[in-house]
Amino acid sequence: MSMGDSGELNLTPLVKRKGVGTRAWLVVSELGKSRIEEVGKHSIMRRTGIPARDLRILDPALSYPSTILGRERAIVVNLEHVKAIITATEMLILNSKDPSVATFVSNLECKLSNFDASQSPISTLEQEAYPALDELSVSIGSLNLQRVRLIKNRLVALFGRVQKVRDELQYLLDDDMDMAEMYLTDKLDSRQFEDLVLEDETENEVLDDYSDEDMRSNQSSSANLTRQKPKIEELEMLLEAYFVQVEGTLNKLSTMREYVDNTEDYLNIILDDKQNRLLQFGVSVSIGLVILNIGIVISGLLGMNIAIRLFDSGVPQQFYATTAGLLGGSFICFLIAMIWIKKKGLLG
Numbered sequence: 001m002s003m004g005d006s007g008e009l010n011l012t013p014l015v016k017r018k019g020v021g022t023r024a025w026l027v028v029s030e031l032g033k034s035r036i037e038e039v040g041k042h043s044i045m046r047r048t049g050i051p052a053r054d055l056r057i058l059d060p061a062l063s064y065p066s067t068i069l070g071r072e073r074a075i076v077v078n079l080e081h082v083k084a085i086i087t088a089t090e091m092l093i094l095n096s097k098d099p100s101v102a103t104f105v106s107n108l109e110c111k112l113s114n115f116d117a118s119q120s121p122i123s124t125l126e127q128e129a130y131p132a133l134d135e136l137s138v139s140i141g142s143l144n145l146q147r148v149r150l151i152k153n154r155l156v157a158l159f160g161r162v163q164k165v166r167d168e169l170q171y172l173l174d175d176d177m178d179m180a181e182m183y184l185t186d187k188l189d190s191r192q193f194e195d196l197v198l199e200d201e202t203e204n205e206v207l208d209d210y211s212d213e214d215m216r217s218n219q220s221s222s223a224n225l226t227r228q229k230p231k232i233e234e235l236e237m238l239l240e241a242y243f244v245q246v247e248g249t250l251n252k253l254s255t256m257r258e259y260v261d262n263t264e265d266y267l268n269i270i271l272d273d274k275q276n277r278l279l280q281f282g283v284s285v286s287i288g289l290v291i292l293n294i295g296i297v298i299s300g301l302l303g304m305n306i307a308i309r310l311f312d313s314g315v316p317q318q319f320y321a322t323t324a325g326l327l328g329g330s331f332i333c334f335l336i337a338m339i340w341i342k343k344k345g346l347l348g
Contacts, residue, residue: 026096030089032109036096044092048085049073058083058094066164068172070181079168080161088184122249125154129256133263140267152260159253166250169243179232179239280347287337295330299323 022040039047044055054076057064060083069076075086081100084093091108095101129151136144172178302322341347 023094024096026093026105028091028093028105028108034105034109039092044085048087048092050076050085058085060095066168068168068178070178072181073184075181075184079165086184121158122252125151125158126252126256129155130259133259137263137266140270148260148263155253155256155260159250159257162246162250162253166243166246169239169246173236173239173243176232179235283341283347284338287341288334291330291333291337294333295326298326 022038025037025039025044026034027037028034041052041055044050045052048071050071050073054069054071056062057067057069057076057078064078066079067076068079073087077084077086081095081098082093082104083095084091093101093105096105132144132147132151136148299322338347
């Protein structure tokens with residue numbers, strides 16, 4: 001009874017530990033068919049032949065720079081949101097429920113199934129950016145400014161992502177050994193060929209010395225062939241084609257970025273011109289107020305309750321003449337001041 005109880009007590013931790021370390025991997029076959037598999041860390045290491053330090057690069061909880069690593073039986077890809085392992089027969093992808101990864105997977109399945117991919121985000125951004133910038137150049141408003149600000153944020157983020165991919169492709173093209181490590185199918189065929197050679201060796205152990213010597217020579221020649229570095233011309237041409245495509249995309253984004261910068265410069269010029277006009281108007285109003293205040297001071301002096309001869313023999317015409325003289329004099333002083341300021345080049 002006690003043994004049974006101890007067996008039950010020991011069974012529970014085993015059941016709890018069974019799911020520890022497993023993750024949901026989206027497995028995409030070479031035909032474009034996908035499925036979800038719950039696979040543990042050690043199973044992935046045995047399945048792909050990659051070490052634990054390379055598997056750690058794909059951990060979503062850790063932050064590693066973008067990289068592409070070629071190993072004996074697999075290629076480790078860590079580019080932005082795409083974290084995957086590529087083998088000769090399948091591709092294993094993490095975080096398949098992420099919307100960005102789901103878009104990548106759908107495009108990958110379409111390409112593997114020989115269907116056209118959906119519209120790229122760069123084309124969508126181009127269709128939104130240029131009309132919004134042109135409309136902002138015509139009408140400067142809060143709504144147009146908000147649209148252009150969001151478009152610029154998307155442009156900067158996309159430019160950085162494309163730049164990372166371009167740098168990684170450039171790094172691969174500069175290293176022949178890394179490109180050689182990516183010939184997974186050739187390495188798989190060479191391993192199968194070596195297995196066949198070993199089987200032939202075990203079957204022909206009873207042959208005579210002459211046959212053994214021929215076998216050794218054949219083995220040495222086959223080993224030399226398998227140890228040769230695979231030709232990288234095909235992969236280099238493929239990577240160069242993608243590099244040219246990414247470079248063209250980067251040029252499109254650079255052109256779009258320059259268009260945004262030019263629009264911003266144009267808007268700044270317009271705003272500076274309006275600001276200068278407002279300043280000129282303010283200076284003109286200030287000069288007019290100063291001259292008007294001088295007239296107000298003179299009229300105030302004449303309106304004081306003091307005894308002067310003008311008030312003893314005054315008539316209404318004198319009031320009208322004084323008022324007209326003050327207004328006319330103020331206006332003439334304002335014109336003289338504005339002409340002098342423009343002559344000096346203080347106002348445009």
